[in-house]
Amino acid sequence: MPENTSTEKEKPRIGVFICHCGSNIGGFVDVKAVTEYASTLPDVAYATDNLYTCAEDGLNNIKETIKEHNLDRIIVASCTPRTHAPLFQRTCEAAGVNKYMFTFVNLREHCSWVHMKEKEKATQKAKDLVRMGVARARFLEPQEETRVDVTPTALVVGGGVSGMTAALSLANMGFPVHLVEKDKELGGFVRSLHALMMTTKSANETIRPLIDKVNAHKNITQHLSSHVASVEGFIGNYDVSIGGDGAEPKEVKVGTIIVATGAVPLVPDGLFGYKEHPGIITSSEFEELCNKKELPRLKSVAFIQCAGARGQKVSYCSRICCNVAIKSAIHIAENRDNILGVTEEKAAEAGEAVEEPAAEKKAEEEGSERRRRRRGRGRQAEDGAGEEGAAPSSGVEVTVFNRDVMAYGVENELEFNKAREKRVKFVRYGPDNLPKVSVKDGKLEVGYFHETLKMERTMPVDMVILSTPLVAQPDAATLSQLLKVPLGQDGFFQEAHVKLRPVDFATDGVYVCGACRGPADIAESVSQAAGAASRASIPLANGFVQAEALTSVVDETKCTGCGTCVEVCPYSALRKNDEGISEVIAAACKGCGCCGATCPEGAITMTHYTDQQLLAEAKAALEEV
């Protein structure tokens, strides 16, 4: 017999309710026999069967019986806990029995429905399962769900579009926000850009209102030229130290943290002749040249997509570079804002008319969208046939070498059409046939394999723009360690669930948005930032977090401080205290029990799934009857 653990407390009084579930169980298991057997088991004070335990009279029966027979733990043997446990737990609570004193025995999914042709064996198994439930129930303990107070302040790491949007959202909700930016001014990567997709405003004009609002907001404390130096604590109660350039670290207390540190463009060292000729640049360098108005006069420009991506330096597709290249290609073809550096005076000297593209642009705007699209489609066919034929109207020939164009979404697809209308050529290359950039007599040329003609071609160009992927920030790993949140295999921060929890980390209290979780454009970053701010505001608004009742508990007298549990915990819910002994941060613990299975000293008890309870169940399963 199992040792009696009801300690000095009263002997357990277990009530067992066995369900026929109509004929779902009753048709394949002798429920009466199982009930009779249950009443003989140790500490069972009452056993009965119901036609439907989950129906109102079944639930009332449980409540009445608890009172009548003074039951302190309840077993329902019916369907699956995955669907019905909460219902019966509420019933127990309504009758004054702690919901953790409830045990479920699965007689339907795990017995009657899978042994429909062997009633005798199914009945025996049902008896075994009830015996296991009783064995477990005898060792149950009531549990309380505790609340942990939350400091109603947030920390946002990163002062780019994502971080500013997140900070502003939280600030507008009335929460104080600490915004940490490593640069000396706000704006992030977008500040280095010249023009954006789908807007005629420059990058800086576009984000200026956002920066102004952040600057003006009384709830936002900015920490510029600063970084997160250390983080201690857990959801609701973080102590963060913010380090600055040579300044004394500032200590702040926050309840939730949003990571919005963005990404950086890959430097394509060793690829496509980068740095071997001043005309070979990356797309972000192209933006800088545009900003500085230093772009030379160009006759022919080649973009090379996926430069360094998709199996070269990184394995993934950076998503946004096709759209960026389409945008830049259109701007070059249109010579928008005279980005090609041909000032009017210079043009006059050269005796060339640069107004021409502007005039064409005007005419274009007058034409209806529908006409444009139809025309685009016509020209698309033309492009395929006469690839090196007609030059674009601005006089600049723009070619986009691509593996396939990822102009996802309706708006981007329209831009893609527009580029083709502007006679931008899209030439495909295969992953085994990368374009080759070479310098001949000081001039650039791109060699490529023409997939339709099945032959090698060369194209003289003035500039090669390498569309390099966005890659993780070099210090992402440091921050991930400080916050104890994971990075994915590509080095970007990894969300809790790719579909259902895109802006949460698995660790409660820390959230993620923008390009630091993978390449994203501005609109996507803003949506994510608003989402992350909303998620981060929930604990702040509640003022408390409900800790799991089922957590691990460390026996300080047994713990030797080996730290195995700290290493094993996926939620950073264990830490060593000042004496070097492990302690559980209840607010962060999810109750998986991995630590309990690992502790070499047996110092960790997993509440509600204790060694004693689980072994009692296993032992009961193997008892000879």
Add this chain to the structure above:
Amino acid sequence: MVERSEAEQDQPSYNPRIVAFCCNWCSYAGADLAGTTRVQYPPNVRIVRVMCSGRVDPAFVLKAFTLGADGVIIAGCHPSDCHYINGNEKTATRGDFLSEFLEEAGIESQRFRVEWIAGSEGQKFAEVIRGMVSDLEMLGPVAQEVA
């Protein structure tokens, strides 16, 4: 256990007993689905529900064998699908170590399995049980000197 030699001659009366530690989120749900879809399998398994397969202390497995289990299964979520991020990775590591240990102790490798069963794999749950029961029927009871 005296009637074992008779049982061996009288073929079908050996009923191997299997204890399966199933995680709440995937493999327990897989076993539920086997029921919902009425997939039939032999009634030899007794499931002990844990929140995560990573909760299963190797000592539980050893204890189950000493208590008379003919087979033990630890079932969890598929790799990278763990409800608790990576509890199943710990299960995998411990499983490798346990298999080796058990074999040294004279318990055949077919008696202990680590299985990844998703909530959508009712059929797989049934197949695992069928496979293990037929393996155990071939093996017969655990040699007494080991138990």
